[in-house]
Amino acid sequence: xxxxxxxxxxxxxxxxxxxxxxxxxxxxxxxxxxxxxxxxxxxxxxxxxxxxxxxxxxxxxxxxxxxxxxxxxxxxxxxxxxxxxxxxxxxxxxxxxxxxxxxxxxxxxxxxxxxxxxxxxxxxxxxxxxxxxxxxxxxxxxxxxxxxxxxxxxxxxxxxxxxxxxxxxxxxxxxxxxxxxxxxxxxxxxxxxxxxxxxxxxxxxx
Amino acid sequence: xxxxxxxxxxxxxxxxxxxxxxxxxxxxxxxxxxxxxxxxxxxxxxxxxxxxxxxxxxxxxxxxxxxxxxxxxxxxxxxxxxxxxxxxxxxxxxxxxxxxxxxxxxxxxxxxxxxxxxxxxxxxxxxxxxxxxxxxxxxxxxxxxxxxxxxxxxxxxxxxxxxxxxxxxxxxxxxxxxxxxxxxxxxxxxxxxxxxxxxxxxxxxx
Numbered sequence: 001x002x003x004x005x006x007x008x009x010x011x012x013x014x015x016x017x018x019x020x021x022x023x024x025x026x027x028x029x030x031x032x033x034x035x036x037x038x039x040x041x042x043x044x045x046x047x048x049x050x051x052x053x054x055x056x057x058x059x060x061x062x063x064x065x066x067x068x069x070x071x072x073x074x075x076x077x078x079x080x081x082x083x084x085x086x087x088x089x090x091x092x093x094x095x096x097x098x099x100x101x102x103x104x105x106x107x108x109x110x111x112x113x114x115x116x117x118x119x120x121x122x123x124x125x126x127x128x129x130x131x132x133x134x135x136x137x138x139x140x141x142x143x144x145x146x147x148x149x150x151x152x153x154x155x156x157x158x159x160x161x162x163x164x165x166x167x168x169x170x171x172x173x174x175x176x177x178x179x180x181x182x183x184x185x186x187x188x189x190x191x192x193x194x195x196x197x198x199x200x201x202x203x204x205x206x
Numbered sequence: 207x208x209x210x211x212x213x214x215x216x217x218x219x220x221x222x223x224x225x226x227x228x229x230x231x232x233x234x235x236x237x238x239x240x241x242x243x244x245x246x247x248x249x250x251x252x253x254x255x256x257x258x259x260x261x262x263x264x265x266x267x268x269x270x271x272x273x274x275x276x277x278x279x280x281x282x283x284x285x286x287x288x289x290x291x292x293x294x295x296x297x298x299x300x301x302x303x304x305x306x307x308x309x310x311x312x313x314x315x316x317x318x319x320x321x322x323x324x325x326x327x328x329x330x331x332x333x334x335x336x337x338x339x340x341x342x343x344x345x346x347x348x349x350x351x352x353x354x355x356x357x358x359x360x361x362x363x364x365x366x367x368x369x370x371x372x373x374x375x376x377x378x379x380x381x382x383x384x385x386x387x388x389x390x391x392x393x394x395x396x397x398x399x400x401x402x403x404x405x406x407x408x409x410x411x412x
Contacts, residue, residue, distance in 0.1 A: 006409075008406065011406055011410075012402065012406045015405050015406060016386065016402070019384055040386060041386055042386035042397075078405065084404070084408045084411070086404070093306070093308050094307050097303035097304070097307050098303070100299070100303055101300050101303050102299050103400065104401065104404065106401075107401035107405070109401070109408075147408075147411045148404070148407060148411065150404075155229075171411045172407035172408060172410060172411050174400075174403050174404055180246060180248035186412075188407055188410045190403045190406060190407050191248075192400070192403060194307075194309060194310065194380075194398070195309060195310065195312075195313035196218065196221045196222070196225075197380050197396045197398060198290070198292070198315045198354065198356075198380055199221050199313070200214065200217055200218045200221060200396060201354060201378035201379070201380060201394055202315075202353075202354055202378060203217045204214070204378060204394045205290070205353045205378050206377065206392075
């Protein structure tokens with residue numbers, strides 16, 4: 001199947017719909033209205049209907065969507081995104097916590113190697129992969145054709161490490177560092193900044 | 207100072223500008239152009255200029271922004287957001303990793319208590335706070351007037367725990383569970399779903 005060109009934020013929402021439909025399917029629920037599906041995914045019904053037009057129309061007026069067939073369609077769109085090997089760079093406090101987290105593997109993303117500028121100082125208890133010196137990172141990425149990296153280095157090192165990753169062939173970075181990374185157009189970056197998430201929330205506390 | 211009404215996403219970007227300006231200030235850089243500040247924060251210059259009009263005009267045409275005075279202004283806007291006590295609910299694999307992460311405290315968010323439905327089974331090595339039974343959560347939130355919670359429970363428990371948190375007075379939730387939470391309008395939720403972030407990135411790998 002040729003890859004559909006779907007905007008980034010829409011792909012994100014497709015992942016949300018996918019998870020809701022999976023849950024419905026497990027509970028043997030056969031149809032779902034667009035309103036109910038939208039609510040469960042936290043989007044507006046108009047947004048949901050618009051997103052689903054990327055691969056044809058599925059809803060039946062008054063009956064809603066068939067859970068199984070919509071799930072199959074979404075699986076087709078998103079399946080290429082699973083079972084990707086990932087490397088992690090930066091095994092400090094957050095990085096080593098992420099290494100111990102088994103939720104990535106459960107969803108088909110295995111962290112197959114980890115790198116740090118001071119591997120001997122990393123907290124490696126309970127980590128499943130050894131921490132290698134960052135000097136070996138580029139070679140490893142090339143050798144294993146790794147495309148995806150999780151970046152958990154301090155801000156001061158983030159851009160330099162990113163440059164090396166991109167040179168070695170990395171195409172997508174999940175960035176936990178506090179820096180906004182400058183990357184060429186073929187590389188995508190998603191930022192997760194936990195402190196900013198909290199800061200943002202607390203602004204709205206009365 | 208009365209609280210300005212600034213949209214949520216704009217507040218998020220103010221946090222980004224704040225961090226860039228802090229770094230510039232530490233490096234004794236006195237002025238910054240809107241283009242340079244926008245690039246470092248990963249936003250378009252027009253967006254930056256629009257965001258900064260929320261509290262008056264600061265740039266001088268051709269000279270850019272004065273780092274120190276813009277930083278002071280942003281500190282004024284965002285300062286109420288710091289030094290908030292936080293509780294964490296769900297001390298499983300991810301929750302206990304977050305408990306060990308010291309980045310929250312560094313940014314002024316101290317996790318003062320943690321709760322789990324099976325506290326005796328939680329991985330508590332290196333955790334700074336004891337894990338309490340979830341039955342004690344509501345009373346704790348009320349007693350200490352906690353407004354902010356980090357939710358790291360499984361999806362199946364997330365809505366029920368959320369209902370209890372809201373009843374007890376929680377106003378903001380950083381949600382790591384895979385569920386979209388249904389909350390009343392006075393409660394804000396930010397979602398962090400690490401698996402979806404990876405899934406989203408890999409969709410764009412060629």
